[in-house]
Amino acid sequence: MKEYHKNDFDGNLVYGGKTYHGLTGRIDVITDVNESDEFEKHNISDKDLETLKQCPMCNGEEINEFIRKKRLKVYRCNSCDFGFLNPRVKKESSFKLYDQSSRYESLYLNETSNKLDKIKFQYVFQLVKRFISPQSVLDIGSSSGIFLNTCAEEGVQIIHGIEADTSQIKRSPFYQKNFHIETSMDLDLSKKYNNLELVTMFDVLEHIIDFKKTLTEIHLSLAKQGIFAIIVPNFYSLASRIIRDKSPTFNIEHTNYFSMKNLIPLLETLGFEIVHKETVISEISNIKNYLEFNDPYFAEPKNEQWTNFLTPEWIHENLLGSRLFVIARKKQKD
Numbered sequence: 001m002k003e004y005h006k007n008d009f010d011g012n013l014v015y016g017g018k019t020y021h022g023l024t025g026r027i028d029v030i031t032d033v034n035e036s037d038e039f040e041k042h043n044i045s046d047k048d049l050e051t052l053k054q055c056p057m058c059n060g061e062e063i064n065e066f067i068r069k070k071r072l073k074v075y076r077c078n079s080c081d082f083g084f085l086n087p088r089v090k091k092e093s094s095f096k097l098y099d100q101s102s103r104y105e106s107l108y109l110n111e112t113s114n115k116l117d118k119i120k121f122q123y124v125f126q127l128v129k130r131f132i133s134p135q136s137v138l139d140i141g142s143s144s145g146i147f148l149n150t151c152a153e154e155g156v157q158i159i160h161g162i163e164a165d166t167s168q169i170k171r172s173p174f175y176q177k178n179f180h181i182e183t184s185m186d187l188d189l190s191k192k193y194n195n196l197e198l199v200t201m202f203d204v205l206e207h208i209i210d211f212k213k214t215l216t217e218i219h220l221s222l223a224k225q226g227i228f229a230i231i232v233p234n235f236y237s238l239a240s241r242i243i244r245d246k247s248p249t250f251n252i253e254h255t256n257y258f259s260m261k262n263l264i265p266l267l268e269t270l271g272f273e274i275v276h277k278e279t280v281i282s283e284i285s286n287i288k289n290y291l292e293f294n295d296p297y298f299a300e301p302k303n304e305q306w307t308n309f310l311t312p313e314w315i316h317e318n319l320l321g322s323r324l325f326v327i328a329r330k331k332q333k334d
């Protein structure tokens, strides 16, 4: 199988930002996130909201408003740098965020998105294989099933997925008959799974209020030396640092905003050993557009010469990419 580089699935680099956002329908998604009142759209009232007085990562009490976008407020903890929506939608009301047909639906069936996702997941699998040749996998939030499909192509025998959006499971061509797919987002995983060799979670943990419990359940359901691979938005990406409230990463569905500074110690505390960490997705066109006084997403950068120092390599060397990608191994207890 072809060896891939992370730049091969970086839409800004493969197509140029403007073309990429057009081809994938992201222009509509970004406009929607940035222009609409997300509370109104999802019919969220005060009784659906809770205000936090402490950091949900470290329980620190020194928390401050950090980013504001219309009525949406993201707070940051001074001790651990964790970011969180505050107020946030309570767990029991969170179904309201997902009950209408998802704003991302157009992305699931999009040819360009699927093409890049296939490469992304082959890249992920290629890295996972450095540590394990898994015979079983569970992908939490399996979306259009592309990662599970990749696993099947790579010879993984036992394939489990969890995806609450049943329309995706029906419509996506990537699900195969022999996949075991659960449609309830009940994440008491250890009741149902054990001895899994690989558990994955791509762009999911930022949505989950009790993220520590979910990670604990993942740890319990893994085999000894089992591998957990996670991709999650990077709160401190260069794009977010520059574009701030205009970045679509700040939205009502994202209740948690992680950085390597807090994700790594969290995983270690829960009994994982980190075997690989990096950032992926440079957002380089978006950054350059903004620095050239243009709309970050809907323009094509002129690549003014002074911006030449901004390369994908420089961005990722400094862990400033748009996503954190971490591979962790369940530590052997003796």
Ligand SMILES: [Zn+2]
Binding pocket: 055, 056, 057, 058, 059, 060, 077, 078, 079, 080, 081, 082
């Ligand atoms: Zn904290």
